[in-house]
């Protein structure tokens with residue numbers, strides 16, 4: 057298994073999942089503030105940041121592998137590394153899964169593959185990878201992207217989102233199994249509950265996946281109804297949770313990182 061420093065992987069700290077705070081700049085100017093933003097995130101208690109590259113989709117061409125978005129990302133990663141290396145999860149969330157990047161499978165493969173290649177070049181020689189890449193398991197090139205990342209030593213957090221419903225438990229577990237078969241270094245599911253039993257079912261699926269998976273599992277129930285999973289998901293084996301840094305949430309139900317920390321400090 058590849059090391060994935062921003063994901064809790066030992067039973068001792070599982071109750072306090074790692075906190076990943078999304079950074080979603082919409083313009084290159086906003087992206088240039090990444091180093092500063094990372095410093096604030098670290099101070100507020102983030103264990104890692106997620107760079108939502110898809111948020112740039114309206115202002116730059118994500119498909120241009122050597123274009124401004126890729127260069128901004130590289131500059132920003134260097135700036136972030138100066139901030140005592142807050143680990144980064146790089147995500148291109150497609151419109152099909154609630155993101156801003158309206159890409160077909162071929163375009164998704166091109167953008168993510170380009171990021172994997174650049175990511176591999178970014179950490180200074182001889183240091184551990186501190187950067188992982190999100191791969192949506194439902195995109196046709198997912199397996200090929202996981203393979204490429206594995207060959208280049210870039211950890212993959214495979215993901216599946218459903219903003220409309222919580223699929224059957226059988227489907228949730230099959231998604232996680234697909235992620236593991238593709239060689240992902242972590243498996244993440246974020247789904248929308250319609251009723252309380254959807255939330256408990258998601259947590260149950262998480263707990264049973266954790267028993268067999270050899271990599272960290274992240275399970276999130278979104279929206280106000282699913283908020284408990286963002287706070288107490290660790291009790292069911294979920295290895296990480298996403299929280300805001302005073303910015304707009306990147307998914308419904310996210311809570312501020314400071315609030316999350318203070319609840320945990322009181323309870324655990």
Ligand SMILES: O=C1C[C@@](O)(C(=O)O)C[C@@H](O)[C@@H]1O
Pocket residue numbers: 078106108147149190215217244246276278298306307308310
């Ligand atoms: O996969 C996830 C989880 C998430 O959707 C959430 O529900 O917090 C937020 C996204 O930014 C991230 O890529």
